[in-house]
Amino acid sequence: MKNFLKLLPLIFLVLTNMSYAESGIKTAAKDVPAKTQVTEDENIYSTEHPNIMVMSSQPEFVLKLKSNPTTGYSWFLREYDKNLITPIKHEFKAPESKLLGAPGYELWSFKVNRESFIVPTQTIIRMIYTRPGQGTDSSTQVVFRITTSKDQ
Numbered sequence: 001m002k003n004f005l006k007l008l009p010l011i012f013l014v015l016t017n018m019s020y021a022e023s024g025i026k027t028a029a030k031d032v033p034a035k036t037q038v039t040e041d042e043n044i045y046s047t048e049h050p051n052i053m054v055m056s057s058q059p060e061f062v063l064k065l066k067s068n069p070t071t072g073y074s075w076f077l078r079e080y081d082k083n084l085i086t087p088i089k090h091e092f093k094a095p096e097s098k099l100l101g102a103p104g105y106e107l108w109s110f111k112v113n114r115e116s117f118i119v120p121t122q123t124i125i126r127m128i129y130t131r132p133g134q135g136t137d138s139s140t141q142v143v144f145r146i147t148t149s150k151d152q
Contacts, residue, residue, distance in 0.1 A: 044064050044107075045062070046063075047142050050144045050145055051144075052144055052147070053149060054146060054147070054148050055149055055150075056149070056150045056151050059111050059113075059117075060109060060111045061110055062107050063107070064105050065107075065129070066104075066105055067105060067106040068102075069092065073130060074106065075106045075108070077125070078126040078127060079126035080110075080123070080124070081123045081124075084113055084116045084121060084123045085123065085125065086110065088111050089109035090106065091106070092106050093105045110125070117149070120147065120148060120150075122148075124144065127143075128140065129142075
């Protein structure tokens with residue numbers, strides 16, 4: 001039973017990626033490496049690499065999610081621990097392509113609260129890709145696992 005419980009996160013990740021692929025939404029993995037250092041203060045993560053390590057020296061990070069609002073779908077913040085993480089910004093970046101209906105990206109910025117670095121902490125952020133007013137049954141869900149660590 002213990003071994004099965006250890007495999008649950010991996011099973012969930014595989015099933016999540018399978019449903020994401022079946023939904024017809026392409027991930028940003030080919031466009032953005034797993035962790036791209038944009039500036040000294042900003043870390044950007046994509047759906048392909050949902051495990052995020054946040055250091056106390058750089059408490060802010062960004063989730064870059066492929067999105068196409070012309071379809072009526074967009075990303076929504078479904079679940080997070082407000083005691084550990086604070087959402088600070090959400091914006092849509094239009095595609096560089098001039099093609100009608102080309103997808104862009106939603107950028108979700110978060111800051112890990114200072115108290116989260118006192119001891120190593122783990123939490124999650126759950127995002128869903130759905131239409132407003134539509135139930136979560138037909139939505140795509142992505143779970144990001146955040147681990148905090150104090151700089152040495």
